[in-house]
Amino acid sequence: MKNIIELNAELEKISKPEIYFQQDHQTFANHDTWVIEADVKYFSNWYKRITDKIDDIADLDSPRKVKFIKLFHQDVLQKYEDATRFNHENLEELKSTFSGQYSTPDSMKKPIKPCSELLHYGIEDWGNPNFLKFHNIIQLLGSIFYSEDYLVMEDPDFSLYEEKYQLEELLLEKIEMGELSIAEFESDAEKIEMLYSYVELSFYFENIKILLKNIAKYLDTYVNLIKKLENFQEDKLTLEEVFDNDPNNLKLEFSLNKMDVAFFYKTLFDAKIINLAKNGQKKKYTNLIKYIDSSNMYYIYNNKLDKIKNINKEFTKCQKVVQYKSQEMNLLELIISKFTKRKEELLAYKEEGEL
Structure with missing residues (x-):
């Protein structure tokens, strides 16, 4: 029972932050941790601490412990779904997490750096x-x-x-x-x-969302096994349903370099083959760039696939740097040649009466 209570406490700590700002050090803290010091190691240790406790209670021969696994599975999925709805890039939503407390617990040393x-x-x-x-x-x-x-x-x-x-x-x-x-x-x-x-606080909440997602995936392996054992019916929430709200799920691979990907989408956009609602954005390609960065797309880099992100740099070059125009021309010629070849194949089908 001790591990069950401790696991529940850890999950509640993730989903119910106690954010306060220490004016002397000019940074935020959550519970007993300075946000600026919550690095990759901090979150990986937190993940391991929780998954170790999950392993300790995951006795599939015990109906009571199986029930707890199901309970925690649904609890974490709900917490993850709530985290995906929280806009950590919005100032007012960030302020809503701030308790207004300014005192530093005696157990905390001052942060290493501002x-x-x-x-x-x-x-x-x-x-x-x-x-x-x-x-x-x-x-x-x-x-x-x-x-x-x-x-x-x-x-x-x-x-x-x-x-x-x-x-x-x-x-x-x-x-x-x-x-x-x-x-x-x-x-x-x-x-x-x-x-x-506030920027560091925003990154902190992004890492909280990732932490909850990874814990949900870990619990899902147990629940899938339990479903096989018990012919368990679908719950109100499933991991797949929550993933629908997360933009980084499907993987699209381009056999192009990153600059060519930028030219590809810019050409489709300028030709009005694709379009995105402006939603008040003043600049022409803002939403297109955001869409590409938030999508799970990959391009070829050093003969390996690399995730597309921060593509605004390439869009800047597309518009302003003249020497890249020849690269754009080469891409267009490649696309035209492939479409021409496909058109010739279709015409051949037509001549044979198959189209």
């Missing part, structure tokens, strides 16, 4: 994880506080550092004019630090 000190990378290289992390932080900073259709690095003449400083200046102006409401601080540095704290 949020803004994490923004470092060597050179602008999309294969560099530090650069990619920096890019994603600035992207999220703009999406939350400036505009929901904000896209970083649209201007190829700006470095990521330059765009960072420009965005910070724009956000300080919004705060000064009363267009952006956050906690009151005297210095600009403190105001900026607060913004980055």
Whole structure:
């Protein structure tokens, strides 16, 4: 019974955060953990701690413990579904999680670094994880506080550092004019630090969703076995039903490089073969870029499949960098040749009376 109680407590801790902001350290904490220090290792340890407890109670010879596995399976699926509905890129939804508590528990040491000190990378290289992390932080900073259709690095003449400083200046102006409401601080540095704290909080909730998804998948292996043993009927929720709300399920593979994928969709969009509702977005390709980034698509990179993400960089080149026009021409000629070949095959069927 002890493991069952502890497992339930861990799951409740995931789904019921106690978020507070410590003004002296200018960052958020959840329960007894600074959000900025909740790294990949932190969440992998949390996952292992929970799955170990699941294994401890998963005695399929015990009807009582089988019932608990089913109960936790449905409980985690519901928590995961709730997490997919929470928009962690919306400032007001992030604020709704904040308890308003400002005191730090005596058991907690101050965080190792403030949020803004994490923004470092060597050179602008999309294969560099530090650069990619920096890019994603600035992207999220703009999406939350400036505009929901904000896209970083649209201007190829700006470095990521330059765009960072420009965005910070724009956000300080919004705060000064009363267009952006956050906690009151005297210095600009403190105001900026607060913004980055919200960005880290947003990443934290994204990782919470991933954690719940992985726990749900782990429990699902047990429940599927139980269904085989007991001819168990479908429950109100299944993992597949919850996955329908998660955009990263189906896998589409392109036999093209990433730039060609961008040209492919841009051409279809410009030719009005495909379309996406603007939903108030001012820029032409904003929703198309968001759709591609959120879809589970892959492209060929170094003879291996790699997931398509952060494709706004390629869209910028498509529109502004002249030397890529020859690549666009080559792609169009490839598509035309394949369609021409297919048309010839259909004409052959027609001549033989089969069409």
